[in-house]
Amino acid sequence: xxxxxxxxxxxxxxxxxxxYRRLGTGxxxxxxxxxxxxxSRMYAPLMPLLAARGFDVLxxxxxxxxxxxPRPTDWSMAAWADNLEEVLTDLGCDTVVALGxxxxxxVAAELAVRHHQRVERVILDGCPxxxxxxxxxxxxxxxxxxxxxxxxxxxxxxxxxxxxxxxxHYLPGFTVTPANLERLWLAMIDYLETDFVSSAPISADYDxxxxxxxxxxxxxxxxxxxxxxxxxxxxxxxxxxxxxxxxFAGDHPLHDAARAAEYCAAILG
Numbered sequence: 001x002x003x004x005x006x007x008x009x010x011x012x013x014x015x016x017x018x019x020y021r022r023l024g025t026g027x028x029x030x031x032x033x034x035x036x037x038x039x040s041r042m043y044a045p046l047m048p049l050l051a052a053r054g055f056d057v058l059x060x061x062x063x064x065x066x067x068x069x070p071r072p073t074d075w076s077m078a079a080w081a082d083n084l085e086e087v088l089t090d091l092g093c094d095t096v097v098a099l100g101x102x103x104x105x106x107v108a109a110e111l112a113v114r115h116h117q118r119v120e121r122v123i124l125d126g127c128p129x130x131x132x133x134x135x136x137x138x139x140x141x142x143x144x145x146x147x148x149x150x151x152x153x154x155x156x157x158x159x160x161x162x163x164x165x166x167x168x169h170y171l172p173g174f175t176v177t178p179a180n181l182e183r184l185w186l187a188m189i190d191y192l193e194t195d196f197v198s199s200a201p202i203s204a205d206y207d208x209x210x211x212x213x214x215x216x217x218x219x220x221x222x223x224x225x226x227x228x229x230x231x232x233x234x235x236x237x238x239x240x241x242x243x244x245x246x247x248f249a250g251d252h253p254l255h256d257a258a259r260a261a262e263y264c265a266a267i268l269g
Contacts, residue, residue, distance in 0.1 A: 004044050008067075011060075013086040015079075016069030019061040020087070024051030028120075031084070031096040032059040033104035035126075036199055037166065039066030039190045045257040049264040058096070060087060062107065066193055075199075077206045081110035088118055099267060101125035101254070102229060103203055109211045122215055123267055125222040125254075126229035127236040128208055138204035146196050163187045171251050172226050183255075212239045219243040222266065224252035 010017040021040050024030075030050050032043045040059035050057045062080055064071035072079075084107065088096065098119045100108030105124040112119040130138065149155050163184050167174045176184065221243050223233035237245055246266045253259035 004041060006044055006047055011087040011090040013063075013083050013090065015063060015072060015083055018063060018069070018083065018087050019067035020091070021047065021059045022057065022091075023047045024055050024057045026051070026055040028055055029088075029093045029096040030055040030057045031088075031093075031098045031108075032057065033062065033084070033098065033100035033107050034059070034065070035102040035104055035170075036062075037065065037191050037194050038187060039193065041066065041186060041190060042254060045260040046254070046263060049260055053264070053268065055097075056093075058091070058093065060084065062104070064194060064197060064199065066190060070195060070197070076202060077106045077110045078114060080107045081114050084111055085115045085118060094118075095120045097121045097123065099123040099125065102128060103199065106203070106206055106208050106211070109208060109215060112217055113211055113214045116216070119217055121218045121220075123220045123222065124212075124236070126227055127212070127221065127223075127232050128203060128206075128229060129232040129235055130203065135204045138200040141198045141200040159188050159191060160184070163191055166191075167255075169228055171255055172228075209235075209239055212236065215240070220267070221245045222248070224248035225250055227252050 006021045006023050008019065008021050010019055019040070021044065032040065032046070034040050034042050039061045043059040047057045047059060061068040062071075063069060063083055095118055098108040098111055098121070100106070102125070105126055106128060108122060108124060112122045147155050147158050164176060166187065167184070219240055219242070221233065221236050221240070223230050225247065233247065237243065246269070248262070248266070253263040
């Protein structure tokens with residue numbers, strides 16, 4: 001299993017400790033907000049490249065994910081944004097370039113609107129604009145329960161199956177191979193850290209379309225041709241026609257460490 005040698009630490013907030021990875025000593029902080037149910041670990045291949053370009057690179061585990069403390073039951077995108085503002089204060093960060101992916105994009109957008117003085121540029125990598133049907137599905141996950149032993153033994157493979165399904169969602173056509181198996185082991189660690197608590201109901205109650213139109217900072221929209229949120233890329237661009245936009249060919253580069261330089265070039269361009 002590859003070692004993550006990026007320095008780590010904890011920030012103190014009113015709702016618990018927030019785990020982070022931090023690299024670089026630049027005067028501008030690049031804040032990276034992960035996809036769910038993953039963690040800041042997903043940005044490890046990218047962080048050295050941004051640090052080498054002169055940035056202070058800060059990747060956080062949202063409350064309830066990675067090594068951060070569990071989040072309160074009554075929670076929202078706005079609460080995550082406020083919590084991150086506390087993190088920035090605790091770590092002595094003044095202003096940031098905020099990059100968030102998928103649900104993390106919603107948090108980045110909220111941070112930019114609610115704490116405008118903290119964010120000088122916004123990069124949204126995949127904009128969740130769920131259909132009414134999908135919102136209903138998300139809301140139904142409020143009743144999700146912790147797994148229990150099953151007579152057929154299916155609980156023994158539950159975590160592997162869940163993570164594999166997550167990657168099938170992120171990467172259509174994904175199959176498990178010796179080359180990508182290590183990625184699944186790491187994602188299994190991230191999934192277990194959630195303690196089986198789903199944030200899908202939070203997504204069901206959130207309307208990113210409204211927040212998008214309130215962002216006044218420089219804004220960049222990203223997507224990839226096979227990304228599950230590619231169908232919303234056009235809709236997001238129509239909502240904010242002034243935004244910069246970049247579409248990656250094929251699969252999303254964040255799922256392939258070998259394409260970290262391509263991703264870095266796009267977000268800095």
